[in-house]
Amino acid sequence: MSEANERHLQRAQAELRAGGAVLLRDDQNDVLVLSPERAAPDRLAALATLTGAPADLLISRRRAALAGLVAPIDPDDPRGVEPVAAPIRDIHDPSWRLAADPMLSGDGAAARAHALGRLRPAGRASAAAIALAKRGGLLPALVAVELPAGQLPGGATALDPVIIDARLLKEGQIAAGHLTRVAEARVPLADAENCRLIAFRPADGGPEHLAIVVGEPEPGAPILARLHSECFTGDLLGSLRCDCGEQLKGAIRTMAASGGGVVLYLAQEGRGIGLINKLRAYALQDRGLDTVDANLTLGYEADERDFRPAAEMLRALGHTRIRLLTNNPAKVVALGAHGIEVVERVPHAFPANGHNAGYLSTKARRAGHML
Numbered sequence: 001m002s003e004a005n006e007r008h009l010q011r012a013q014a015e016l017r018a019g020g021a022v023l024l025r026d027d028q029n030d031v032l033v034l035s036p037e038r039a040a041p042d043r044l045a046a047l048a049t050l051t052g053a054p055a056d057l058l059i060s061r062r063r064a065a066l067a068g069l070v071a072p073i074d075p076d077d078p079r080g081v082e083p084v085a086a087p088i089r090d091i092h093d094p095s096w097r098l099a100a101d102p103m104l105s106g107d108g109a110a111a112r113a114h115a116l117g118r119l120r121p122a123g124r125a126s127a128a129a130i131a132l133a134k135r136g137g138l139l140p141a142l143v144a145v146e147l148p149a150g151q152l153p154g155g156a157t158a159l160d161p162v163i164i165d166a167r168l169l170k171e172g173q174i175a176a177g178h179l180t181r182v183a184e185a186r187v188p189l190a191d192a193e194n195c196r197l198i199a200f201r202p203a204d205g206g207p208e209h210l211a212i213v214v215g216e217p218e219p220g221a222p223i224l225a226r227l228h229s230e231c232f233t234g235d236l237l238g239s240l241r242c243d244c245g246e247q248l249k250g251a252i253r254t255m256a257a258s259g260g261g262v263v264l265y266l267a268q269e270g271r272g273i274g275l276i277n278k279l280r281a282y283a284l285q286d287r288g289l290d291t292v293d294a295n296l297t298l299g300y301e302a303d304e305r306d307f308r309p310a311a312e313m314l315r316a317l318g319h320t321r322i323r324l325l326t327n328n329p330a331k332v333v334a335l336g337a338h339g340i341e342v343v344e345r346v347p348h349a350f351p352a353n354g355h356n357a358g359y360l361s362t363k364a365r366r367a368g369h370m371l
């Protein structure tokens with residue numbers, strides 16, 4: 001993707017996050033959207049009265065099923081993450097918001113069914129809008145109106161939308177972007193005195209990824225490496241809900257004890273759904289869902305990560321053959337697909353504590369982790 005397009009996407013994402021409107025253009029039809037968790041009620045009302053037709057709530061098919069709008073859908077059915085559109089009968093009647101509530105709280109199925117009309121599959125521009133919301137760490141639930149391609153009704157000018165080409169959000173184009181190595185410093189760690197941090201900045205202006213270079217890993221040799229997705233709760237606070245803190249410190253210690261290695265600290269909090277949504281997923285887990293179903297309920301995939309930036313960083317550091325510390329076979333496959341040879345998978349498991357046994361067994365049972 002060109003730098004101008006990356007910049008444009010970032011602008012659209014920021015606008016949606018700030019409660020503003022985005023118009024996504026496609027050759028079928030355009031769609032004008034607002035995020036109901038961010039946009040002011042008067043803006044939502046202005047959007048809903050823009051054309052003669054009602055505005056739609058765009059949500060995942062699974063969320064629609066959980067909200068009682070369509071028949072239940074099997075947890076492993078891939079159609080669950082497809083976006084659907086449900087007409088909002090009256091934007092001023094807050095019942096429709098129950099289907100856009102992260103927790104799907106209350107016993108609002110009847111109210112939801114009354115507040116929302118007959119569901120239909122979302123078009124391409126709407127699917128792109130949902131991808132934009134996900135990129136921005138928002139709940140994938142949007143209020144939208146469909147417009148004929150290339151037209152913007154007079155009333156829409158007041159909403160002052162950022163206009164983007166929906167095709168920019170096609171999968172594969174959004175993620176990697178090229179990375180620029182921007183800063184480097186020596187940072188002695190308690191567990192690894194000889195340590196350097198190298199920061200990489202994505203072209204789209206997204207958050208930076210870090211390489212934690214422990215010791216002196218030899219370029220060309222199959223070095224020890226770990227892909228570690230950011231976990232504020234586990235890495236920083238020592239949360240017992242997951243195993244991230246131990247895995248991070250454990251990797252650094254293992255590398256320091258064996259001559260060196262590289263931990264890639266990836267800005268992919270919550271397996272790519274962001275911290276806010278991870279906290280929402282935790283709240284759903286406290287109601288009995290497992291980590292996979294919690295993500296799916298929010299309208300996210302079980303794992304939204306793209307490991308291309310990791311492969312790119314390894315290549316930039318001169319390491320194309322690695323021994324990967326992981327229990328996750330998907331990381332081995334993803335690196336292989338992006339030109340990094342994983343010559344060995346090194347198991348990286350830690351004993352369960354009193355809080356994360358269920359989390360770990362779900363990883364093994366539903367995400368194929370070798371635990």
Ligand SMILES: Nc1nc2c(ncn2[C@@H]2O[C@H](COP(=O)(O)OP(=O)(O)OP(=O)(O)O)[C@@H](O)[C@H]2O)c(=O)[nH]1
Nearest residue numbers: 227228229230231242268269270271291326327328
């Ligand atoms: N959505 C979600 N993310 C979680 C949850 N618990 C931990 N995470 C995130 O999961 C990620 C953990 O990733 P990693 O440890 O890199 O990877 P992994 O897929 O578990 O694979 P390993 O290499 O075997 O550790 C971090 O971004 C955490 O924030 C959860 O319950 N829900």
Ligand SMILES: [Zn+2]
Nearest residue numbers: 231234242244
């Ligand atoms: Zn964690």
